[in-house]
Each structure stands twice: as structure tokens, then as C-alpha cells.
Amino acid sequence: MTEPLMKLVELTKAYPGVVANSDVSFNIEAGKVHALLGENGAGKSTLVKTIYGLVKPDTGTMVLDGKPFTPTEPRAARAAGIAMVFQHFSLFEALTVAENVALGMENPPPLRDLAQRIRDVSETYGLPLDPSRIVGDLSAGERQRVEIIRCLLQDPKVLIMDEPTSVLTPQEVDILFETLRKLKSEGTAILYISHKLEEIRALCDHATVLRLGKVVGTCDPRETSAREMAELMVGGTLHVPKREAGEAGETLMQINGLSAPSPREFGTSLKDIRIDVRAGDVIGIGGVAGNGQDELLSALSGEIRAGAGQISFLGNDIGHLAPDARRTLGICAAPEERMGHAAAPDMSLTENAALTARKRKDLTNNGFIDWGKTRNFANEIIERFDVRTPGPGNAARSLSGGNLQKFVIGREILQDPQILIVNQPTWGVDASAAAAIRQALLDLAAKGAGVIVISQDLDELMEISDSFAALNEGRLSKPRPAKELTVEEIGLMLGGAHDMEVAHVETAS
Amino acid sequence: MIALEKRPQPSQFWSFAAPIVAVILTMIFGAALFAMLGKPPIEALGKIFWEPLFGEYNFFYLPQLLIKGAPLVAIALGLSLGFKAGIWNIGAEGQYIIGALCGAGVGLAFYPMEARWLIFPVMLIAGAFGGFAWAMIPGILRVKFNTNEILVSLMLVYVAEQLLASMALGVMKNPDGMGFPGSRNLSQYASSSSWIDQSNGMHWGVVIALIGVIFAYILFAKHILGFQIKLAGQAPRAAAFSGVSPARLVLFCLGTSGALAGIAGLTEVSGPAGIVSIDFNVGYGFTAIIVAFLGRLHPVGILFAGALMALTYIGGDIAQSSLGLPKAAMQMFQGMLLFCLLGVDVLTNYRVRMMKRGAV
Numbered sequence: 001m002t003e004p005l006m007k008l009v010e011l012t013k014a015y016p017g018v019v020a021n022s023d024v025s026f027n028i029e030a031g032k033v034h035a036l037l038g039e040n041g042a043g044k045s046t047l048v049k050t051i052y053g054l055v056k057p058d059t060g061t062m063v064l065d066g067k068p069f070t071p072t073e074p075r076a077a078r079a080a081g082i083a084m085v086f087q088h089f090s091l092f093e094a095l096t097v098a099e100n101v102a103l104g105m106e107n108p109p110p111l112r113d114l115a116q117r118i119r120d121v122s123e124t125y126g127l128p129l130d131p132s133r134i135v136g137d138l139s140a141g142e143r144q145r146v147e148i149i150r151c152l153l154q155d156p157k158v159l160i161m162d163e164p165t166s167v168l169t170p171q172e173v174d175i176l177f178e179t180l181r182k183l184k185s186e187g188t189a190i191l192y193i194s195h196k197l198e199e200i201r202a203l204c205d206h207a208t209v210l211r212l213g214k215v216v217g218t219c220d221p222r223e224t225s226a227r228e229m230a231e232l233m234v235g236g237t238l239h240v241p242k243r244e245a246g247e248a249g250e251t252l253m254q255i256n257g258l259s260a261p262s263p264r265e266f267g268t269s270l271k272d273i274r275i276d277v278r279a280g281d282v283i284g285i286g287g288v289a290g291n292g293q294d295e296l297l298s299a300l301s302g303e304i305r306a307g308a309g310q311i312s313f314l315g316n317d318i319g320h321l322a323p324d325a326r327r328t329l330g331i332c333a334a335p336e337e338r339m340g341h342a343a344a345p346d347m348s349l350t351e352n353a354a355l356t357a358r359k360r361k362d363l364t365n366n367g368f369i370d371w372g373k374t375r376n377f378a379n380e381i382i383e384r385f386d387v388r389t390p391g392p393g394n395a396a397r398s399l400s401g402g403n404l405q406k407f408v409i410g411r412e413i414l415q416d417p418q419i420l421i422v423n424q425p426t427w428g429v430d431a432s433a434a435a436a437i438r439q440a441l442l443d444l445a446a447k448g449a450g451v452i453v454i455s456q457d458l459d460e461l462m463e464i465s466d467s468f469a470a471l472n473e474g475r476l477s478k479p480r481p482a483k484e485l486t487v488e489e490i491g492l493m494l495g496g497a498h499d500m501e502v503a504h505v506e507t508a509s
Numbered sequence: 510m511i512a513l514e515k516r517p518q519p520s521q522f523w524s525f526a527a528p529i530v531a532v533i534l535t536m537i538f539g540a541a542l543f544a545m546l547g548k549p550p551i552e553a554l555g556k557i558f559w560e561p562l563f564g565e566y567n568f569f570y571l572p573q574l575l576i577k578g579a580p581l582v583a584i585a586l587g588l589s590l591g592f593k594a595g596i597w598n599i600g601a602e603g604q605y606i607i608g609a610l611c612g613a614g615v616g617l618a619f620y621p622m623e624a625r626w627l628i629f630p631v632m633l634i635a636g637a638f639g640g641f642a643w644a645m646i647p648g649i650l651r652v653k654f655n656t657n658e659i660l661v662s663l664m665l666v667y668v669a670e671q672l673l674a675s676m677a678l679g680v681m682k683n684p685d686g687m688g689f690p691g692s693r694n695l696s697q698y699a700s701s702s703s704w705i706d707q708s709n710g711m712h713w714g715v716v717i718a719l720i721g722v723i724f725a726y727i728l729f730a731k732h733i734l735g736f737q738i739k740l741a742g743q744a745p746r747a748a749a750f751s752g753v754s755p756a757r758l759v760l761f762c763l764g765t766s767g768a769l770a771g772i773a774g775l776t777e778v779s780g781p782a783g784i785v786s787i788d789f790n791v792g793y794g795f796t797a798i799i800v801a802f803l804g805r806l807h808p809v810g811i812l813f814a815g816a817l818m819a820l821t822y823i824g825g826d827i828a829q830s831s832l833g834l835p836k837a838a839m840q841m842f843q844g845m846l847l848f849c850l851l852g853v854d855v856l857t858n859y860r861v862r863m864m865k866r867g868a869v
Contacts, residue, residue: 323750355750367732
């Protein structure tokens with residue numbers, strides 16, 4: 001066996017109160033795709049940040065190409081041949097693709113030469129991208145290509161990809177995988193982070209599983225079932241949400257030609273959205289990020305007001321109502337962004353409980369807040385939804401993302417809404433908590449509420465939805481019963497207007 | 510290497526200790542400043558902090574504390590509402606002037622009527638309305654046209670100063686004043702005086718400032734409106750999601766702070782100042798910004814900060830007259846106070862960690 005390209009030896013990194021990585025060792029080989037598996041908080045991000053020079057390990061060493069590797073900053077890591085595509089893009093929306101790429105370079109060549117190089121790389125690797133387009137107009141998949149091309153221009157030895165497919169349609173995932181396979185055949189080592197197990201089985205050669213900062217197992221993903229890997233990740237057996245198939249009841253809410261401009265620049269306006277929500281129904285709305293999900297949630301929660309007749313609830317027009325008035329009627333919502341939108345980071349959980357539950361939980365008396373009652377409600381959420389926190393007096397920002405998500409979802413569900421709209425309900429939540437949240441959504445529907453789940457996680461939507469619709473550039477497709485759909489069909493519904501050019505890669509021989 | 514690390518929770522201890530540590534640091538740096546100016550540092554500090562409270566002539570200085578503190582506290586309370594919500598009313602000085610002009614106008618218009626039960630309440634209302642209306646200009650402009658309330662409210666201070674000069678020299682000039690600029694002395698008429706007990710420095714402005722502290726305390730501790738103000742300042746999107754209307758909040762915060770500044774102006778002009786004169790305003794509206802932050806935007810904190818600021822004014826005057834300290838040194842001293850507070854304040858949200866060099 002040849003010497004591995006990169007060796008990680010007993011890396012340990014502790015933060016106050018938590019050990020993010022503990023004695024993590026594994027090898028990355030040239031020309032292989034190495035998967036790093038683990039739930040949120042398992043320490044994957046810390047580990048890759050260590051490799052990328054953003055985090056210094058407390059102890060442990062790294063070896064690259066037989067030489068000790070101790071990057072003090074990302075620039076040093078890049079110079080040594082490490083490139084990374086982050087989950088969240090760092091692009092300037094108002095600039096062109098080429099300008100964005102130039103901004104990330106130490107000594108950018110003239111823009112015209114750079115544009116040519118971008119075109120060359122994008123052709124070689126089958127990543128269709130026009131260097132002169134404004135990033136603000138690109139889809140999430142195209143933005144990711146900008147990031148990937150930015151990395152490829154450095155000619156990296158090791159390419160790190162952090163949850164690359166979470167924002168892609170199935171077809172875009174195929175394009176990406178073609179590219180990665182081509183890179184692999186050229187000898188690039190790829191460190192691939194994901195929690196989508198089927199993808200890992202399709203793409204990766206090795207897998208290292210992290211749990212609570214430790215390596216708990218390695219496997220060959222091609223020969224291990226997704227369920228086995230999931231159980232390695234969570235360290236136990238998985239509970240799969242169940243639901244009683246119920247008859248859909250009366251129509252609760254009608255969305256009839258909802259159109260609204262986005263309040264944000266480069267946001268997506270909603271265009272003529274139509275859907276009926278019936279009692280007991282779970283409607284799954286899929287779509288790639290940035291296709292109007294935020295706007296749809298805001299329009300339904302009341303942050304964006306709708307025109308007359310566009311939204312009605314039990315036959316009454318509610319488009320002009322403010323969020324609190326809608327909550328009084330029984331329409332609750334949980335936005336995607338937890339910090340700063342669904343919850344105020346610097347406020348206590350008690351205060352955050354009052355944020356939306358004031359009307360339905362009757363927490364105010366002539367405008368005076370009953371803090372005792374509010375605290376009890378916060379405690380109830382913490383207990384019922386297993387929110388890990390010392391108590392309701394703690395600031396929301398002291399909670400991990402997943403725990404805060406449980407709090408936010410719990411806060412809305414415990415208000416016993418008639419309509420609940422959630423955006424990315426299990427984003428960043430570990431697998432067992434995600435299952436609990438999905439179960440709670442299903443239970444709510446079983447009690448006769450209408451639930452709209454907006455999510456980018458197709459597996460999640462298929463698991464819990466009765467009907468499925470796709471949001472694309474602010475337009476909603478006609479909802480179809482979820483049972484009848486195949487992954488291919490869903491992909492086409494999601495893709496809609498995006499360019500679905502399949503990678504024209506000459507097969508590696 | 511020293512590194513700052515964000516605390517998961519704001520420190521309870523430091524949010525109380527920070528102002529005290531800041532005052533102590535200010536004393537140390539102030540003493541150094543006075544020593545460099547060749548003045549005895551300890552004695553200077555004594556003149557500033559000890560003399561007005563416990564010195565031989567404190568019967569004279571203690572009432573001054575109320576007189577100087579009351580407008581600062583009243584204005585700062587109003588400002589703190591907006592500051593918490595991220596609405597920056599920098600023009601309290603202008604609202605203070607206009608409140609004084611409106612209230613004084615009512616008082617002068619009724620001269621020489623003696624019905625105090627009628628005239629003084631109407632003056633109070635007029636004063637509050639004057640400040641309110643002046644603050645509504647930036648408020649409505651911001652809500653309707655999204656202008657910057659900082660600039661508009663600040664510019665309106667200079668407009669108000671010009672109005673004040675024109676009033677003092679024109680319409681409101683005392684017809685029996687032998688040509689001297691300035692109005693009749695409102696504090697000399699029982700019908701329009703804001704004094705309750707002049708020898709102890711008690712006037713209606715003091716009472717209203719204290720009532721304001723209680724109201725603001727209840728507002729933030731118990732009322733949904735106080736909660737919404739905090740929410741809007743800390744997380745605007747969460748506030749919109751919760752159902753707070755930003756426009757109404759802007760108008761409420763600016764209107765309330767304007768009205769409080771107006772009342773402060775009116776009680777000043779009809780009490781301690783007495784007459785509408787060209788130099789009637791002495792910068793309370795700007796100093797109150799410091800007071801609001803020194804009191805960390807908390808009503809009780811503002812009460813203490815207002816008292817402390819008034820103390821440095823009075824003590825500063827004593828130090829100037831008895832030790833010959835330059836006025837600029839005193840202004841620097843007051844500036845240091847805010848500077849130290851903001852510096853120490855970091856410890857509330859961050860902790861300091863010592864690290865070995867190279868082991869970052």
C-alpha cells in the first residue's frame with residue numbers, strides 16, 4: 001500500500017465546556033473520496049477547519065505528503081494544496097462570477113484571462129458556468145459551482161466539501177458527482193462531509209464516522225447499508241416516524257393566487273401561488289434554497305401582507321392581518337433562521353416563549369406580561385421537546401442550533417395551531433431529535449391541523465407529506481400525492497427553470 | 510496574548526460591577542490628568558465628588574443636584590426607549606427647546622392671569638406636545654420616506670436654536686424689560702412657576718423625572734410594549750415575526766422621548782432658568798445621551814447616572830473655581846467616564862483569557 005497523501009494523528013481540540021475533537025486519527029488517500037460522517041455537533045466542522053487552518057488543534061499532528069503540516073491560517077493551507085467548499089457560500093451577490101473568483105485570489109490575473117480560465121475549468125469538469133453573470137442571479141447550484149471552480153483554479157491536492165448537496169436538486173447532484181469522480185480520477189483526494197447516506201454510498205470509497213468528537217467507526221460505504229451507518233452515527237437504533245393514514249378533512253386555508261414582492265434585494269418574489277390546506281393534511285413543499293421559501297413563510301405568517309382575497313382561512317380573507325392576529329385565529333409559523341428570526345438570540349427562553357405564544361397561551365393581561373405563566377410555558381416546551389438547557393432563564397444563543405430548533409418548533413406546536421407552517425424543521429437537528437420533531441408534526445396533523453412543511457430535505461418530505469409541491473423561482477407547482485412520485489419526477493419538479501445540462505464529461509479512461 | 514471570548518450568557522456580576530469599575534477607573538485616569546496639569550489630584554477629586562455632597566456648603570449644592578439631574582434623567586429615560594429599539598433620537602436638545610418655547614408661550618399668553626390650577630397644567634401639556642411634535646418630524650419622515658432619524662433630529666436642534674433666539678428677542682421679549690433680551694421671568698409668577706420648594710431644589714421636573722423612572726421600569730419589566738422595544742432593538746426580524754410594527758414603534762419611541770424632553774424644557778424654563786433667553790439651552794439634550802448609556806439604558810441605572818453626571822457638573826464647577834482647573838479638563842473628565850464605561854462594558858459579554866504566545 002502506498003503512503004497516504006494526508007495523515008491526521010490524534011487530533012484533539014477542546015472548547016470551553018465541550019471537546020469538539022478527541023484523538024481523531026485517519027488517513028486520506030490520493031484519488032479517493034473519503035466520507036466524514038456524523039450528526040451535527042459530532043465535530044466534523046471543527047476537524048475540517050483544523051485541516052483548513054482555521055482552527056489550531058490543542059494536541060495532535062497532521063502530515064501532508066510526508067511532511068508535517070501545521071497551517072496557521074487558511075492561506076497557508078491553500079498554499080499547501082488544501083481547498084475547501086463551504087456549506088454557506090461567501091460570494092458577493094452584486095458582483096460577477098469572475099470578479100468573485102478574483103476576490104479570493106492572492107494575485108488575480110486580469111479579468112479577461114481569468115474569465116477564460118474559468119471557462120476552461122468549467123468545461124473540463126462539466127460545470128456549466130458563465131463567468132460574466134452576476135452572482136445574485138444564479139441558482140444555489142450555480143453559486144456552488146463558483147465556489148468549486150474557485151477551488152479548482154488552485155489545483156488542489158485535497159478538496160474538502162462540507163454538505164455540498166444540501167442545496168442541490170437531484171439532477172444538480174448528478175452533475176456534481178460527475179465532477180467529483182473526474183477529479184478523483186486525476187488523483188485529487190476528496191474529503192466529503194454529509195449526512196445523506198445514500199449519496200455517500202454512491203460516491204465514497206472510505207468513511208470515518210464521528211460521534212461526540214471521537215472516531216467511532218470506519219467502514220466501506222459501498223458495502224455498508226445506510227441504516228447501519230446511521231446507527232453508527234447516532235449510536236443506537238433509529239426511530240422512524242409513523243402516522244395513521246387519516247382522511248383529509250375540511251379545507252382550512254386557501255391560498256389563491258398569492259403574489260408578493262420580496263422585501264430583500266436578490267430575494268425571490270412569490271408568483272401566483274395556489275394551494276388548499278385541509279385539516280389533517282401534511283403538505284410538503286420542496287425546493288432549492290432561495291426559491292422563495294423565506295418569502296412564502298413570511299407571507300403566510302403575516303410578516304409580508306398579501307393582497308385582498310389571496311389568503312383565506314375558513315372562508316375569511318386574512319391576507320391583510322398582522323402576525324399576531326393570524327396567530328389568534330390559529331395560524332402559527334416557524335421560520336428557517338432560528339437566531340434572529342424565530343428567536344431573539346440575546347433573550348432568555350422565557351422571553352422567547354412570549355415572542356409568539358402571547359396570544360394563544362394568554363400570557364398577557366391588559367398588555368402586562370404574566371412572566372410566571374410564560375416561564376411555565378417555556379418549561380413545558382423544554383420538557384416535552386427534550387430541549388437540553390439548564391433552564392428557561394438561559395439566553396437563546398447559549399443553546400446549540402438543534403436544541404433551539406426543538407424549542408422553536410415546540411413553542412409553535414404546543415400552541416395547538418390549526419395551521420402550522422414550518423421552514424426547514426429539522427435543519428441541523430440530530431437524527432433522533434429530527435425523528436421526534438417529524439413525529440410531533442404528524443401528531444399535530446392527526447389531531448386535525450393542517451401542516452405545511454417547507455424543506456430542502458427530500459427524504460424528510462417523502463417521509464411525512466401527504467402531498468408534495470415544488471417551489472421554483474417563487475412559483476409553486478401543482479401539488480401531487482406524495483406516494484405516487486418517484487425521485488426523478490421530484491427532481492424535475494424542483495428543477496423547473498434551472499439549466500439541467502447534464503455534465504458533458506469525457507469519461508475517465 | 511490576551512484574547513476576548515464571547516460569554517454564552519451576559520455576566521450578571523459585570524453588568525452591575527461595570528459602572529462602578531468605570532467610575533473608579535475614571536477617578537484614576539482623572540487624577541493622573543489633574544496631576545499632569547499640575548493640580549493636586551486627590552484634592553481635585555475631593556472637590557468633584559465629596560464637596561457637593563458632604564462639604565461645608567452642601568446645603569447649596571444638594572438642591573443643585575436635583576436641578577441639574579432632573580432634566581438629564583427625564584430626557585435620558587425617553588432616549589433610552591428609542592436606543593433600546595435601535596431608534597436614534599440625537600435631537601433631544603431641540604425637543605427640549607421647543608417644549609420650553611411652547612410651554613412658556615402658554616404661560617406668557619395667559620399673563621397676568623393667576624389661575625395656577627389652569628395655567629400650569631396647560632403649560633405642561635403644551636411643553637410635552639411641543640417636544641412630541643418636534644420629534645414627530647424625524648419620526649414621520651423616517652416612517653414615510655425612510656430618512657435617517659439621526660441626521661434629521663440633529664439638524665432640527667439648530668433650527669430650534671434659531672427659533673429660540675428669534676422668540677427671545679422678538680415675540681416673547683419682556684415688554685417691561687427695558688430692552689434686555691429675554692422673556693418675563695415665569696418662575697416669579699405663582700401661576701406659571703414650576704417650583705415646589707425652591708430652597709430644596711424641588712420642582713415639577715424632578716417629580717416627573719422620578720415618576721418617569723417608575724413608569725419606564727414597569728414598562729420594561731412587565732409590559733408587552735417594553736418587551737417589543739427590546740425585541741426590535743436586539744432582533745428586528747424576530748420582532749417583525751412576533752408582530753411588532755416597526756413604524757408604530759418608531760413613532761412611539763420618538764414621540765415619547767420628545768414629550769419627555771419637552772417637559773424637561775418646560776419645567777426648566779418656568780423654574781431654574783425662569784426666562785426664555787437666547788442661551789437658555791445648556792446641552793442637557795446631548796449630555797442625556799451619555800447619561801442614557803452610562804445608566805445602561807435601564808431606568809434605575811439612568812437615575813443613578815443622571816445623579817452622577819449632575820455631580821460631576823457641580824463638582825467640576827467647584828474645582829474650576831477653587832483650583833483653577835480648566836473647563837476643558839472637566840469635559841475630558843466626563844468624556845473619560847463614558848469611555849471607561851464602554852471599555853469595561855465589554856466584560857459583560859466577553860471574558861478575557863490569557864493565552865500563551867504561539868498557542869492560539
